[in-house]
Amino acid sequence: MTDKKRISETAALRLAEQIVARSMPSGWSAKVVQAPGRSTGSRSVSLRVRTSDGDTSEFGIVTKRSLNPMEAGQLLDTMGLEVTTSQRGPKPVNVAIIAPYLSERTREVIAGRGVSYIDSTGNMRLQTDRPALYILTNGADKDPWPDDQPLKSLRGRGAGRALRAVADFRPPYGVRELAGRANVSPATLARVIDLLARDALLTRDARGRVNEVDWAGCLRRWSKDYEFAISNQTTAFLAPRGLSDITSKLATVKWRYALTGSLAAQSFSPIAPARLGTLYVDDIETAVRQLDLREVDSGTNVLIAEPFDPVVYERTTKRDGLTLAAPTQIAADLLTGSGRMPSEGEELLAWMKDNERVWRT
Amino acid sequence: MSGAPDPLYVRARRALLDALDALEPHLDAIVLVGAQAVYLHTADTELAVAEYTTDADLAVAPGDLADSPLIGDALTASGFTPRVHPGGWLSPDGIYLDVMVPDALAGPGNRGARLGAHGKRAARRAKGLEATLVDRERRTVFALDPTDNRAREIWIASPAALIVAKLHKIGERVKAQDRVRDKDALDLYRLFQAVPTDQLADGMRRLRAHPLSNDVTGEALVVLRTLFTRRDAEGVEMAVRAAGDPANSEVMRASMVALATDLLAATEE
Numbered sequence: 253m254t255d256k257k258r259i260s261e262t263a264a265l266r267l268a269e270q271i272v273a274r275s276m277p278s279g280w281s282a283k284v285v286q287a288p289g290r291s292t293g294s295r296s297v298s299l300r301v302r303t304s305d306g307d308t309s310e311f312g313i314v315t316k317r318s319l320n321p322m323e324a325g326q327l328l329d330t331m332g333l334e335v336t337t338s339q340r341g342p343k344p345v346n347v348a349i350i351a352p353y354l355s356e357r358t359r360e361v362i363a364g365r366g367v368s369y370i371d372s373t374g375n376m377r378l379q380t381d382r383p384a385l386y387i388l389t390n391g392a393d394k395d396p397w398p399d400d401q402p403l404k405s406l407r408g409r410g411a412g413r414a415l416r417a418v419a420d421f422r423p424p425y426g427v428r429e430l431a432g433r434a435n436v437s438p439a440t441l442a443r444v445i446d447l448l449a450r451d452a453l454l455t456r457d458a459r460g461r462v463n464e465v466d467w468a469g470c471l472r473r474w475s476k477d478y479e480f481a482i483s484n485q486t487t488a489f490l491a492p493r494g495l496s497d498i499t500s501k502l503a504t505v506k507w508r509y510a511l512t513g514s515l516a517a518q519s520f521s522p523i524a525p526a527r528l529g530t531l532y533v534d535d536i537e538t539a540v541r542q543l544d545l546r547e548v549d550s551g552t553n554v555l556i557a558e559p560f561d562p563v564v565y566e567r568t569t570k571r572d573g574l575t576l577a578a579p580t581q582i583a584a585d586l587l588t589g590s591g592r593m594p595s596e597g598e599e600l601l602a603w604m605k606d607n608e609r610v611w612r613t
Numbered sequence: 614m615s616g617a618p619d620p621l622y623v624r625a626r627r628a629l630l631d632a633l634d635a636l637e638p639h640l641d642a643i644v645l646v647g648a649q650a651v652y653l654h655t656a657d658t659e660l661a662v663a664e665y666t667t668d669a670d671l672a673v674a675p676g677d678l679a680d681s682p683l684i685g686d687a688l689t690a691s692g693f694t695p696r697v698h699p700g701g702w703l704s705p706d707g708i709y710l711d712v713m714v715p716d717a718l719a720g721p722g723n724r725g726a727r728l729g730a731h732g733k734r735a736a737r738r739a740k741g742l743e744a745t746l747v748d749r750e751r752r753t754v755f756a757l758d759p760t761d762n763r764a765r766e767i768w769i770a771s772p773a774a775l776i777v778a779k780l781h782k783i784g785e786r787v788k789a790q791d792r793v794r795d796k797d798a799l800d801l802y803r804l805f806q807a808v809p810t811d812q813l814a815d816g817m818r819r820l821r822a823h824p825l826s827n828d829v830t831g832e833a834l835v836v837l838r839t840l841f842t843r844r845d846a847e848g849v850e851m852a853v854r855a856a857g858d859p860a861n862s863e864v865m866r867a868s869m870v871a872l873a874t875d876l877l878a879a880t881e882e
Contacts, residue, residue, distance in 0.1 A: 492871040492875075546871050551864045551868070
């Protein structure tokens with residue numbers, strides 16, 4: 253990760269001019285010029301290429317601070333540049349897009365319309381028919397300024413993993429320290445911490461170390477983007493001998509699993525006896541066979557989930573011979589569940605508030 | 614079941630031990646059947662039902678019974694009082710005791726069993742109990758009251774034999790359009806949940822192999838197929854009603870059908 257800020261559009265334009273000039277055949281030149289007759293708008297400048305014979309060609313320039321593939325497609329649409337499907341590829345258009353960084357996918361989208369591009373890391377495609385010119389060079393394949401876009405959502409496995417780390421571990425901690433302890437990507441963790449800080453769910457000291465975390469608030473915030481039944485791959489089954497049979501079988505299995513939901517929560521907080529057993533497993537087939545689960549149309553009492561991330565198996569607890577997911581995971585799963593589960597999630601949060609010493613790492 | 618047992622169940626166990634004390638000279642001829650036997654096999658199932666069947670039900674093997682002491686005298690001397698129908702007794706603190714003889718061994722008649730010297734009012738006849746004399750095991754039954762130190766080793770009907778007996782009871786009542794006691798179907802469900810299918814199937818095979826229980830077992834399995842292998846079948850309805858837990862009824866229906874179907878398949882192998 254770098255602390256450098258993403259460079260500006262002006263800087264990107266200046267760099268593009270230098271990159272193109274260096275790649276020109278000998279005797280050729282390239283220069284950014286003000287396009288005559290155009291007073292405003294992003295195409296008010298152009299890149300003029302002059303051959304050794306004195307022929308010139310001008311590329312209309314569009315400069316962007318950042319451009320993802322979707323935005324690139326939309327931009328080219330508004331410019332009236334269609335996708336061409338001719339055998340010989342798209343006909344070159346004398347337009348070049350300039351940005352600090354363009355991802356591989358973004359470059360594909362742009363090239364697919366016959367448009368040229370230059371990014372500040374050296375990714376360049378410059379093509380024109382008159383004079384005949386085609387240059388293709390490679391620069392960086394990773395965005396050197398990844399932190400530029402603030403994280404807006406906690407959806408996804410990386411964010412979930414990082415969120416669990418923030419909630420499970422007792423501050424104070426720095427990003428790198430926590431990333432190491434919880435085995436999460438430092439970049440993702442930094443972005444998640446930024447998001448939580450913007451939402452006032454944690455505070456940092458002057459050096460950027462996290463010193464206070466509203467873990468319950470973090471879990472509620474996570475449950476806006478995470479959803480047990482959608483984020484995980486779930487299948488419902490019938491355990492015809494009931495949940496007590498499932499728990500006694502689980503006490504002897506050799507494979508990795510973690511109980512969550514009501515059945516796990518009732519080990520921590522006083523709630524009505526669970527009707528539904530929910531567990532994370534790596535291999536549904538094995539679980540079905542060894543727990544004697546049946547596929548039925550209705551009347552299911554067990555939910556098997558293939559987890560969004562192996563973090564569900566981390567910081568588990570052992571109670572009565574059963575492996576329970578971390579309370580933070582159980583709480584998020586219940587808060588985003590159906591029926592009486594959200595209220596059971598609230599019960600669990602209350603227990604967690606009173607017993608922070610017991611569960612927090 | 615967890616925690617302290619239900620007080621009513623404590624009383625029922627006490628009445629059972631009182632009856633076993635009174636009938637001690639005959640214990641080799643007596644098998645514990647009915648709900649109390651079911652609970653001894655299913656102590657771990659989670660099905661919570663507020664009220665227990667508290668009756669103490671005993672099956673008698675007439676061939677093993679000595680002529681004295683007389684069953685009636687022994688029970689009366691211990692404070693049990695006879696009820697209107699043969700075999701029906703009431704314990705001193707109000708628990709029902711039923712003394713029964715398998716129909717095939719009960720001699721001629723409709724209600725009372727002919728028990729030689731013991732007369733025809735000491736026990737009643739019941740079809741299906743043949744199985745409980747064939748497939749049975751030794752168990753020690755303890756008092757549930759902490760101040761009561763009694764423990765008795767007795768015969769208790771096996772889960773398979775109890776299923777055969779219960780299915781006859783349920784089948785007869787459904788056929789006669791009698792007012793059915795739904796709880797028999799719930800006891801059946803408990804047994805199916807608690808006991809592995811292989812174990813039940815082994816029991817059924819033993820019962821089919823014995824001349825005394827072959828016929829009643831075959832009939833019972835027909836009842837099982839008719840009343841318990843569809844989610845809307847009458848036996849399944851009875852179990853669901855007895856559980857009184859509408860939120861769980863679909864799971865119960867699906868479970869009962871799955872387990873009954875498993876047993877029928879395993880028995881036919």
